[in-house]
Amino acid sequence: MSEAPATLHARISQAAREVRATCPLAGSITNAVTVNLVANAQLAAGGSAAMVYLADEALALTQVGGAFYVNLGTLLPCHAQSIPAAARALRDLARPLVLDPVGIGLGELRGQILDELRDAPPAIVRCNASEAIALARQWGLLEGDEAQGPRGVDAQDAVDDARAAAQAIARFIDGAVAVSGETDLVASADRVVEVEGGSPLMTKVTGMGCSLGGVAAVYAAVTDPFTAALAAAAHYKVAGTRAQRDCAGPASFQLAFVDALHAIGPDELAAEAVLRERGR
Numbered sequence: 111m112s113e114a115p116a117t118l119h120a121r122i123s124q125a126a127r128e129v130r131a132t133c134p135l136a137g138s139i140t141n142a143v144t145v146n147l148v149a150n151a152q153l154a155a156g157g158s159a160a161m162v163y164l165a166d167e168a169l170a171l172t173q174v175g176g177a178f179y180v181n182l183g184t185l186l187p188c189h190a191q192s193i194p195a196a197a198r199a200l201r202d203l204a205r206p207l208v209l210d211p212v213g214i215g216l217g218e219l220r221g222q223i224l225d226e227l228r229d230a231p232p233a234i235v236r237c238n239a240s241e242a243i244a245l246a247r248q249w250g251l252l253e254g255d256e257a258q259g260p261r262g263v264d265a266q267d268a269v270d271d272a273r274a275a276a277q278a279i280a281r282f283i284d285g286a287v288a289v290s291g292e293t294d295l296v297a298s299a300d301r302v303v304e305v306e307g308g309s310p311l312m313t314k315v316t317g318m319g320c321s322l323g324g325v326a327a328v329y330a331a332v333t334d335p336f337t338a339a340l341a342a343a344a345h346y347k348v349a350g351t352r353a354q355r356d357c358a359g360p361a362s363f364q365l366a367f368v369d370a371l372h373a374i375g376p377d378e379l380a381a382e383a384v385l386r387e388r389g390r
């Protein structure tokens with residue numbers, strides 16, 4: 111990993127160049143609905159993919175991959191062991207974990223696993239606004255009114271409403287949080303950047319968020335968590351904007367989107383990324 115350049119755009123293009131040059135492996139434990147899109151997006155972005163379910167295999171993958179991705183979307187009994195075991199192994203190796211806490215609040219197992227991850231935390235949390243607020247509450251990171259109240263699993267909150275939660279999580283994990291929506295928000299302990307672009311059709315294809323987490327893990331294999339989260343968010347927004355021009359609806363959008371992820375080079379990515387710094 112070389113030293114990060116000063117500007118955000120330069121950091122993104124350097125990260126994309128390193129991904130293209132090294133084809134980093136990010137292993138995944140991810141949900142059964144969208145596993146194929148996650149792997150295809152990781153390959154199209156320039157990385158390599160390997161999906162597992164069992165603890166034994168997850169532990170082997172943490173040793174060989176540059177980063178690891180965990181998505182709680184469709185839990186099975188084996189995940190009660192495999193996800194915490196992978197997270198602890200990554201913590202001990204000082205290798206980045208990217209977490210998508212899909213469906214936080216649904217049933218008990220998700221909550222148990224997230225309690226365990228508090229002690230072996232991810233480097234990047236990738237989620238929607240409601241999930242960011244729910245995770246910050248579960249980990250006890252909010253105070254006053256913000257700490258109260260039940261939350262569902264849908265993204266009923268606006269991305270901007272999740273800003274305090276995102277920053278609280280980013281500080282707690284000493285990493286980055288990427289909250290997706292019409293405008294994405296990427297937070298580190300001391301910076302908040304908005305990323306514009308994409309398409310409303312991204313909400314009509316399942317797994318756009320899941321696969322964004324997988325691509326963030328590919329980037330996390332070559333750069334720091336904040337740059338990785340920002341590069342992945344920007345790559346998705348630029349690819350989504352392009353894909354919308356060439357499609358007839360959600361199905362052809364997904365194809366055009368994966369093509370665009372693949373076609374966008376590091377310089378184009380930096381040139382077309384629309385970023386707005388919101389505070390540091």
Ligand SMILES: Nc1ncnc2c1ncn2[C@@H]1O[C@H](COP(=O)(O)OP(=O)(O)OP(=O)(O)O)[C@@H](O)[C@H]1O
Nearest residue numbers: 290291292307308309310312316317318319320346
């Ligand atoms: N209305 C929108 N306009 C533009 N881009 C959007 C819009 N909604 C979502 N996106 C983009 O779609 C991608 C996925 O974000 P989204 O918030 O839909 O994730 P998600 O709800 O976790 O998805 P899933 O759970 O289906 O994987 C991100 O790149 C985000 O920027």
Ligand SMILES: Cc1ncsc1CCO
Nearest residue numbers: 141143144183184212317
């Ligand atoms: C639809 C769905 N259900 C569980 S995971 C998933 C994919 C989007 O998160």
Ligand SMILES: [Mg+2]
Nearest residue numbers: 212238319320
């Ligand atoms: Mg999601």
